[in-house]
Amino acid sequence: MATLLAGSDAVPKSPAAWFDALRAAALERANALSVPTTRDEEWRFTDLTPLTKLQVRPATAATSLIAADIAGHALPEASARLVFVDGILVPQLSQAGPLPAGITVLPLAEALQSHAVLVEQHLGKIAGDELFTALNTAFLNQGVFIHFAKDAVLKAPLHLLFVAAGQDVAAHPRVLLVAESGAQGCVIEDYVAHGEAAGLTNAVTEIAVAPNASLRHIKLQRESPKAFHIGTCAVSLGKDARFASQAVTLGARLSRNNLAILQQGEGIEVVIDGLALIGGRQLADTHTLIDHLKPHGCCEQVHKTIVGGGAHAVFNGKVFVREGAQLTDSSQQSRNLLLSDKARVDTKPQLEIFADDVKCAHGAAVGQLDPEHLFYLKSRGLSERAARNLLTYAFGAEIIDRIPVPTLVAKLEKLVMQQTGEKAGDGA
């Protein structure tokens, strides 16, 4: 535990006493906890031992990058781009707008003063208090605050780019997003690497969506094969809200993606798409929780993994339907494609239903490429390898093609096409 807390004494004081208290409480909490082991149910298949052997600490300054270093990550559709390097916001690399009226994007430190009430109301209230969230809060110094005012509409997505560049850096970026009633928008969290440094990204995103607002959250993680990535996204939804989560995991040696969605009001619609494409010795763990508290809610979830080499994918999907959440319609599909004999998938749907008039479907499938599909493509002249790559790509494309950002789709398609070739090859 000591290694993960290294540098916590160097976190600068803030002007807000409540904020300092929040961090202090989180530090105390983190100190009291130990790093989970595979004996903990929540970490049963994900062994964090390699992470504890890392000597990481927060960067005191961002690795110096120039615009050309990150040019390849640009998304032309984005309305604004905030760039964090080693967990530190770099204004020179960012483009803050122009943004339409009612949309505010600020460094968290500024928002602590300009939007003190809103920040205090939501920060640390949506995400839970498990170890990594507590660590993120304890180190909280860098982050972004996004506010969508009532009925404000942001057509072009906001692009948050997190670049891991320095060796042995622990980055604890924090995103707080508050969408007021009737607002609408899309935010992309994009985690990339510059170089192949080993380090830890421990990101926490808290999202509060007010009644009748509509929000899309896209997360793309393609960090270096030596990196560790722990990400938590916690979402609280009000009546008639609509929320879509699309997460694509390609990178990191070990990654854990937590998504927790609380349906606090009636008539909420949620879509959750997940895709992990891994190979070599990678481990990608996704834990989701959708909590239906009120009636007439629906959620449609598809989680796919493509696992090559000796990689290991983990999926745990909790669906809770609370007493009184009648007429909930929740479906969950876990579909997994194994590309080699040594690849492994652990998938666990977990439905707990306390209402009697609901529709809840779930399914899990683990399989390999269908020989009939391969033969069909080969009978059209495609080599075994080309046929395998195309089918693997197609399996992932179902998720990717639903992302409504064309350049991101094109980028991902290219990346997936390239990686299916490589990852199928590993250890096969």
Place this chain on the structure above:
Amino acid sequence: MINPSAKTILEVRNLTATVAGVEILKGINLTVRAGEVHAIMGPNGSGKSTFSKVLAGHPAYEVKGGEVLFEGKDLFALEADERARAGVFLGFQYPVEIPGVTNSAFLRLAYNTVQSGRGKDELDPLEFDDLVREKMKLLEMNPEFLGRSVNDGFSGGEKKRNEILQMALLEPKLALLDETDSGLDIDALRVVAGGVNKLLTPDNACVLVTHYQRLLNYITPDYVHVMSAGRIIKSGDKSLALELESRGYDWLLDDKKTGNKAVV
């Protein structure tokens, strides 16, 4: 069109094959020359679909004996994809659905792979689009099918049209059409058969595997073969198909049981 001096495209000699250890083909002999249309008919389970899949290189079937020459070369020395590039085409009875891959991308990939395998130029997306739209007219296909995933949600008739569209693009020397007619309504059958007819030339050949005589009203075979229990038990001209239509298969099977020699 029978031309005895035409080049032999396919020569099958005493072919035997098994699936999961069970012998399905028990000695097939067949010669197909350029310009010819052969129909292989027979009751369910006679091995006719297996025959077409063995020729195309389906991995589930194991060739146990005999030989097959394609344009004079050993067909079984080639993998399924190499056979396709060499000019063997299998029209599937049940075309596979591939969600996530658009039909246009798939058709272009297949086309360019086969073209480059034959030492010809590949086409860029715009050039290919012109070509594929032209070929779709042969099959009265709506260009909308280019933008959809391969066979995904297509009706039976649409899938078969898409198969013949692939045949039109890949220009095979030998087209093996496995039950291309089954499940088609009469309008779709007319269109699909019309498409096949337009693709037949004096330089290529077609083997139709079919359960029903109906298809042969639209594509006139030069030869009709009847398969039973893994062998061709009778061969004739198109009148044999009409005879089968009126008399069924039993008389042939009875002939066989009583030891009468089938006319080959």
